[in-house]
Amino acid sequence: MSYQPPYTINPAIVNLVAAISETIGRYTVLAEQSLTPRLRRENRIRTIHASLAIENNTLTLEQVTAVIEGKQVLGHPREIQEVRNTFAAYEALEGWRAGSERDLLSAHELLMRGLVDEAGCYRSGGVGIFQGKQLVHMAPPANRVPELMADLLGWLAMTTEHPLIAGCVFHYEIEFIHPFADGNGRMGRLWQTLILRDWKPLLAYLPVETVIREHQESYYQALAAADEQADATPFIAFMLSELLAAIRQATATDQVTDQVTDQVTDQVTDQVTDQVTDQVTDQVTDQVAALIRGIGNGELSSSDLMQTLGLTHRPTFRENYLNPALAGDWIERTQPDSPRSPKQRYRLTAKGRDWLQRHADQ
Incomplete structure (x- = not known):
């Protein structure tokens, strides 16, 4: 060569x-x-x-x-x-x-x-x-x-x-x-x-x-x-x-994770569910924790979230904050069928709201 x-x-x-x-x-x-x-x-x-x-x-x-x-x-x-x-x-x-x-x-x-x-x-x-x-x-x-x-x-x-x-x-x-x-x-x-x-x-x-x-x-x-x-x-x-x-x-993306979740849910038994529940912890990264607190009980766009968090570099926001929070099921899209919609907003899931409530005083 x-x-x-x-x-x-x-x-x-x-x-x-x-x-x-x-x-x-x-x-x-x-x-x-x-x-x-x-x-x-x-x-x-x-x-x-x-x-x-x-x-x-x-x-x-x-x-x-x-x-x-x-x-x-x-x-x-x-x-x-x-x-x-x-x-x-x-x-x-x-x-x-x-x-x-x-x-x-x-x-x-x-x-x-x-x-x-x-x-x-x-x-x-x-x-x-x-x-x-x-x-x-x-x-x-x-x-x-x-x-x-x-x-x-x-x-x-x-x-x-x-x-x-x-x-x-x-x-x-x-x-x-x-x-x-x-x-x-x-x-x-x-x-x-x-x-x-x-x-x-x-x-x-x-x-x-x-x-x-x-x-x-x-x-x-x-x-x-x-x-x-x-x-x-x-x-x-x-x-x-x-x-x-x-x-x-x-x-x-929800189009992948939602389908996988459905498939896993259909296959698990009560015993496995209990085991998984026992393994769920409060461990989130500092960035995801900041994002959860930033959203609170509202619905915010990605631009609003970046402003709330004091961020200006969009790739950093996506890779360290938004995507991990979505992947961890801490937040969800308001329009899951249109991930790139200009009207897209983000809100806490039940899991995210529970975390926020238990860490409200921290």
Whole structure:
């Protein structure tokens, strides 16, 4: 293996890989039990909507769902075609090998069919990436693309790097080389999903793109930082943090935990119930305790909660306060069927109210 993409495995990346590897076990157990075909399809639709929204597709999640279901949608024909193509590409994941150039080009042809002239082919001309009128990245000349992609795919096929890191590296390198006339961002995210799927098959249904969409500016900043350093390390760290957030979010969502709870409840006996009850303690993290007290007997939005807790960094709020409180059944959503509703509020569960009452004087 002659080609080695430039990146460094620093302590932050090692810690992120360890955290993901630890968290993925719980996600796998929950997903195997409760990711029904319907939920897998819903997660895939969310993935498609987010990936296309990053590329300025304006269709709503409801419209994307309708297009995939074959319904008529009032929208720009190109955007509708993008949805159909992207859904077909994600559905075809299982038949592709990450290190195969033939499969990579087939995926691009499927993804960009009817949208560009060079679908399924490397670009024939030069390309630059602009922010407004400013050139922020000039991709390598077109005549170098086949060689660069052969090196990259050869590295991917032979590397012993952890799939979490390999996926991030390949994603960044695709954005740097920009091998296609259009669709490079979509291809980078699609191929990273394929690499992750080869490691843990259920990750094919983890909507990482929805988290990236929420932090889209940071996504571009990480790409720019990697370009400036000529080193993929900043992008690897960013993508791993987004993947960790997506897994934690998935393991905390009501659509997973409620179904698992129902299944467990049907299976337990009174003896096991008593045993579990005896094991329930008041042990919560300081952050979750602060969140419980912050909500009190009210119903607060995430923004209101952050203000109450004096927090300004939303990822910290989610990872250390909100998601653990949801996962521990200390709080619940007021609209569990629409986790991302702008009208979403959070309130204490019976368990949370009981804890608050018993710790009212502390």
